[in-house]
Amino acid sequence: MARASLPFLVVVAMAVFIVTYNTVTMLMSYQKSSAIPALQGMDEVDDGRNFFNPLVKMPDNVKRGPKRLFHVAVTANDSPYNRWQTRIMYYWYKKFKDDPLSEMGGFTRILHSGKPDNIMDEIPTVVVDPLPEGEDRGYVVLNRPWAFVQWLRKANIEEDYIMMAEPDHVFIKPLPNLASELMPAAFPFFYIEPKKNEDVLRKFYPEEKGPITNIDPIGNSPVIIQKAYLEKIAPTWANVSINMKDDPEADTTFGWVLEMYGYATASALHDVQHILVKDFMLQPPWDTELGDKYIIHYTYGCDYNMQGKLTYGTIGEWRFDKRSFTTGAPPKNLPMPPPGVPETVVTLVRMVNEATANIPNWKEGE
Numbered sequence: 001m002a003r004a005s006l007p008f009l010v011v012v013a014m015a016v017f018i019v020t021y022n023t024v025t026m027l028m029s030y031q032k033s034s035a036i037p038a039l040q041g042m043d044e045v046d047d048g049r050n051f052f053n054p055l056v057k058m059p060d061n062v063k064r065g066p067k068r069l070f071h072v073a074v075t076a077n078d079s080p081y082n083r084w085q086t087r088i089m090y091y092w093y094k095k096f097k098d099d100p101l102s103e104m105g106g107f108t109r110i111l112h113s114g115k116p117d118n119i120m121d122e123i124p125t126v127v128v129d130p131l132p133e134g135e136d137r138g139y140v141v142l143n144r145p146w147a148f149v150q151w152l153r154k155a156n157i158e159e160d161y162i163m164m165a166e167p168d169h170v171f172i173k174p175l176p177n178l179a180s181e182l183m184p185a186a187f188p189f190f191y192i193e194p195k196k197n198e199d200v201l202r203k204f205y206p207e208e209k210g211p212i213t214n215i216d217p218i219g220n221s222p223v224i225i226q227k228a229y230l231e232k233i234a235p236t237w238a239n240v241s242i243n244m245k246d247d248p249e250a251d252t253t254f255g256w257v258l259e260m261y262g263y264a265t266a267s268a269l270h271d272v273q274h275i276l277v278k279d280f281m282l283q284p285p286w287d288t289e290l291g292d293k294y295i296i297h298y299t300y301g302c303d304y305n306m307q308g309k310l311t312y313g314t315i316g317e318w319r320f321d322k323r324s325f326t327t328g329a330p331p332k333n334l335p336m337p338p339p340g341v342p343e344t345v346v347t348l349v350r351m352v353n354e355a356t357a358n359i360p361n362w363k364e365g366e
Helices: 006-034 079-095 142-153 228-244 248-269 344-360
Strands: 041-046 050-053 070-076 104-111 125-127 161-165 168-170 223-226 295-297 303-304 318-320
Touching: 006 344, 070 079, 070 142, 079 104, 079 168, 079 344, 104 142, 125 223, 142 228, 142 248, 161 228, 168 344, 223 228, 228 248, 318 344
Parallel strands: 070 104, 070 161, 104 125
Antiparallel strands: 041 050, 161 223, 168 295, 303 318
16 A cells, blocks of 8 residues: 655644644634623624524524523412413413423412412412502502512522513413523513613612613513522612602603613612513514514403404404403403404413313302
């Protein structure tokens, strides 16, 4: 067999070196990027905030690490209105909790009525006290941060992460932990506008703390957050919200979303910013496609004529509005929307109907 020439061996050696160098460099780059989990899967937007990019997905053939479970916590009072919504929410939580793609852990309804109600055996519940009489200033939502403060002090929460949710949330698919190891995850609301309201917010977030853009355009729900962060933020959230309510300018400016500004401001005061996850949830009727969303938030009424056209602001020939059932639960088997209504609304009604058909002892009006 002929011997390889010296030039040929040199070429081979150089090729091996190049391949080895590129491989090592690629691995080092990957390890470096993986060491900053808060930056993974996010896009930088114009105002400097980080948005989760739903187009960046983990390949199916990549072995996943241990699950990072989060505890689902929803605050509620003992009204029939809150009760039937929470029962539907809990039904869908149970449906998806054990899915391989889910990282949902335990569930707690934080009942801030100060006394047990009649579904304690159906839904895991911790009873906490409402604010003292008159302290909510006629704004019952102030009970939410106070409820979390009490729950965090008295509960034994096994998970390292907490998801703050609301009764009118419906899980539509398994929910993974969208937070990183360094940053919580939240849904960005278009109507939370720190820049626009900087003059008011500076009363509660002084200039020495940094730019007003440190306040994220979020509320407290949906949020997945490290338990240690929430334990620090919750008391500040409660105090800031009360202070905002006592300030006539802030009260007038923020209105019914004041407590959302309270949470966002309290987080910034603790130097905590959130990954803004646009796919966290959708809100019909304005969101018309399911896409890759995880939660339906049915805060708005859905009114349509029989041709499937939205008649928002006017009661439709067909409608679904949770406020139609403020005094008790809706009946089973609600009528489905007419043809042409967006899939988000159709899915919502279908899921409500499935839940009411399967939840034990569901009774209209209770």
